[in-house]
Amino acid sequence: MWFMNAVMxxxxxxxxxxxxxxxTLIEWIKDEIDAIFGVSPTMIxxxxxxxxxxxxxxxMVLAMLRVRKMRRxxx
Amino acid sequence: xxxxxxxxxxxxxxxxxxxxxxGGIFYGWYIVAAMFFATFIGVxxxxxxxxxxxxxxxxxxxxxxxxxxxxxxxxxxNGLLQPVFGRLTDIYGGRRVMxxxxxxxxxxxxxxxxxxxxxxxxxxxxxxxxxxxGGVFPTPMSSVxxxxxxxxxxxxxxxxxxxxxxxxxxxxxxxxxxxxxxxWRTAWFVMGGIMVFxxxxxxxxxxxxxxxxxxxxxxxxxxxxxxxxxxxxxxxTPTTIRIAPLEAHKWMDSFRSAPMWQxxxxxxxxxxxxxxxxxxxxxxxxxxGISAGTAALAFGVLSAFNFMGLVSAGxxxxxxxxxxxxxxxxxxxALAFLGLIFLPGQMALWTFAVLGGASWLATLPLxxxxxxxxxxxxxxxxxxxxxxxxxxxxxGTAVVVTGVVFAVWDTYNPTFAVGAVLLVAAGFASIAIxxxxxxxxxxxxxxxxxxxTPFSVSAIADGD
Numbered sequence: 162m163w164f165m166n167a168v169m170x171x172x173x174x175x176x177x178x179x180x181x182x183x184x185t186l187i188e189w190i191k192d193e194i195d196a197i198f199g200v201s202p203t204m205i206x207x208x209x210x211x212x213x214x215x216x217x218x219x220x221m222v223l224a225m226l227r228v229r230k231m232r233r234x235x236x
Numbered sequence: 237x238x239x240x241x242x243x244x245x246x247x248x249x250x251x252x253x254x255x256x257x258x259g260g261i262f263y264g265w266y267i268v269a270a271m272f273f274a275t276f277i278g279v280x281x282x283x284x285x286x287x288x289x290x291x292x293x294x295x296x297x298x299x300x301x302x303x304x305x306x307x308x309x310x311x312x313x314n315g316l317l318q319p320v321f322g323r324l325t326d327i328y329g330g331r332r333v334m335x336x337x338x339x340x341x342x343x344x345x346x347x348x349x350x351x352x353x354x355x356x357x358x359x360x361x362x363x364x365x366x367x368x369x370g371g372v373f374p375t376p377m378s379s380v381x382x383x384x385x386x387x388x389x390x391x392x393x394x395x396x397x398x399x400x401x402x403x404x405x406x407x408x409x410x411x412x413x414x415x416x417x418x419x420w421r422t423a424w425f426v427m428g429g430i431m432v433f434x435x436x437x438x439x440x441x442x443x444x445x446x447x448x449x450x451x452x453x454x455x456x457x458x459x460x461x462x463x464x465x466x467x468x469x470x471x472x473t474p475t476t477i478r479i480a481p482l483e484a485h486k487w488m489d490s491f492r493s494a495p496m497w498q499x500x501x502x503x504x505x506x507x508x509x510x511x512x513x514x515x516x517x518x519x520x521x522x523x524x525g526i527s528a529g530t531a532a533l534a535f536g537v538l539s540a541f542n543f544m545g546l547v548s549a550g551x552x553x554x555x556x557x558x559x560x561x562x563x564x565x566x567x568x569x570a571l572a573f574l575g576l577i578f579l580p581g582q583m584a585l586w587t588f589a590v591l592g593g594a595s596w597l598a599t600l601p602l603x604x605x606x607x608x609x610x611x612x613x614x615x616x617x618x619x620x621x622x623x624x625x626x627x628x629x630x631x632g633t634a635v636v637v638t639g640v641v642f643a644v645w646d647t648y649n650p651t652f653a654v655g656a657v658l659l660v661a662a663g664f665a666s667i668a669i670x671x672x673x674x675x676x677x678x679x680x681x682x683x684x685x686x687x688x689t690p691f692s693v694s695a696i697a698d699g700d
Binding site for chain 2: 203205206221
């Protein structure tokens, strides 16, 4: 009986795997963000989205400038 | 084999003289930054799976257990395919593998937003998305970075790996708030769109398989070998080389030597001990009378120490034998496990958050770096992939065994004790690696043969 219970509980245990954030943890993070910043979810999405957008675009620009400099014999 | 794109940049490593002395940031760091972003979105999206479980339960009218099958299958598929992506990297080059994989990952992420029921979720997330994610991180990235960096290999690997930590910190809340303002389908469309429209173009624009593709040399050594002397009088002609004694033409030959077994088995112990904690940490805390919120906070602290430990370990390992640091990391984690058994609840929790956190991901740059140091670059993708597979398979098994043991004895102590014993053993196995004998970093330079292909080899400075 104990073995069946253990086997039946395995899928639920797998839910907490490192590949998938713990639901308890994400709830806590959301509560903390709400408490600290007190802004609307839309604003948080916009800010995080802007950071996510700015990093690759900025990096591509910097890399292109670097390559151009190398082609001009800068390195 | 030698003519294949991915394997063109192989040992022996040639010493070309002094490193690049100006002209801006070495291009290899742009590659590391691009990989950081790809890891950030790739790992972050997969970690965000847990955010959507409740929404799927309601929408599909299904159980948490069935949804969890998608995550479980995804873990297995991702791990088992690592050697395949490693081999593809060795044959076709990491750039192609990563670009195709992140494109497929992006479209499969969008496809998750279209699934009509839990069975399609299992098929798309468990098989397609998790498989394609393996083609992005970590095996192909480690292989490419190992070609770009020799002296700063540990630092470079640790920096792009840190993208996963940041992905968890930013992408997961991003997904959670997207779910609040829209719905779960929109959230997956947005995350997939980020991969297809930002991640893929970034990799196309920046990633190159080896420094030779851009007329450069590893670590920012002087480029343009065709030019004997540049304007500042620096010579770029290879003068001496170091040859990795264990570098083999066939990857299977690597398993005839001890270091490959030592690295794979110790990395499997890493998988066992991180997986069992990732899955059971909050539940363990509850058995100790600690609230789930406090346990979650401790796990957040662990993540912060994880980032610091990761980057520190990578940097320090570039300045000392990597095996000592690897052993220290395993022994620190062993202490953390012993703390879980013998210390009272709250003290055990915070001790583990600090000690366990600092050692959490630090093994990756050390193991990957040491593998490249000992076995060279010819089969580095396959070897990294095999080590990664051992990590994942052992980790998945440990999760199941830990769950069964807890169900039977109602305590985690037996599995934590086994984890501590394995970690102590892994530390001794790491110490036993004959790094000075086999690592290319400690080989005596010999005169470079005249026929040495300039960019099929790479620079390594004296004194490393």
